[in-house]
Amino acid sequence: MRFYYSSGLPFDRTLAKNLDELIARIKIGKAVLVIIDGNVGEGKTTMLVHVLDYFNGAYVKNKQGYYDVVPEKLIDLRRQYAMGGNQFQEKLQMCIDSFLRALGYDEAGDFNKRGSLTGFNQQLNRVFETYRTFGIPVVVGLPSASVLDKDLFIKGIPRMTIHLENRQKNYGHYRVYSLYRMMHVMDKMKKAVVPQQSYAKTVPNFYGQFLDLPPARAKLLREISEEGKRAILTQGVLKNRGLVALPDLAKNFQITKQYANLIIRKLQIKENSTFKRVRYFDQDAVAKVGAELGRGRGNK
DSSP: OOSSOTTSSSBOHHHHHHHHHHHHHHHTTOOOEEEEEOSTTSOHHHHHHHHHHHHTTOEEEOTTSOEEEOGGGSOOHHHHEEESHHHHHHHHHHHHHHTOSOEEEEOTTTTSSHHHHHHHHHHHHHHHHHSGGGOOOEEEEESOGGGSOHHHHHTTOEEEEEEEESOOSSEEEEEEEEHHHHHHHHHHHTTOSSTTHHHHTSOOSEEEEEEOOOHHHHHHHHHHHHHHHHHHHHHHHHHHTTOEEHHHHHHHTTOOHHHHHHHHHHTTOOOSEEETTEEEEOHHHHHHHHHHHHHHHHTO
16 A cells, blocks of 8 residues: 655645645745545545645655655644644644644534534634734635635635545545635535535636555544544533533633632632533532622722
8 A cells, every 4th residue: 555656745746736835825924724625534634634744844855856755844743733623722822832834623523513613713713813924824624615704715815625525445536626716616505405516516726636644643643533522522511511611711701711710719619520621610600700700890
């Protein structure tokens, strides 16, 4: 089984050439978002890692015109691959602090609820308004590019959509759409009975194939992915129990986490659960914090 084509890349040269154009765009301070979409099992996570590796400088063209892999430039999967909105924000900060050159987001079931989708769209808008100058391209893996906020497209942020289809045992197929052509795809989706057919009705800019990740890296990615899915599930269970995470509690009352902690200590409130060092509180605790804030504001 092979994991690189004769060029030395895990995908076709045309895609590499177009990713180079996006790298040049980043260097002049412009925002870059790459979308990878497709049905379940089409290889979105694999392709996401390939694109991140390329952005991270893992493939270098040699004098013969072929590409050499630079192992130390392959992305750090634990710092540059996020699952869920909370991880995305945390790992974005890691990338900024450590001068890492790319960040990936895998929806991984995080969009089961409308609120999650709305929250992530707001995060993306903030990222490209606030962090554009840091030169970090973002690659997202989604079931469909159409779930993203249309404002992102109007602002010209998603520069490329890589649509995956017809996955085979050891390789997959992709179609690539520019911002302009992707907006035509989404327009067709509005009236389509089967939205996925809108891709076939719009001519892609180009198409190609990609290969699997090498076994050791694929195994690590699976482990990290399973950890992330368990974390998302556990957070969902806690929220279904009506518990509120400390950061959400502070946000709801428009106060800082530090001030929320101060009130919680003052009232001697005990958390109901802790997950990944984040404390969760029941509705009674939330009401007590609200009442204390009300008293404090009433004295002013």
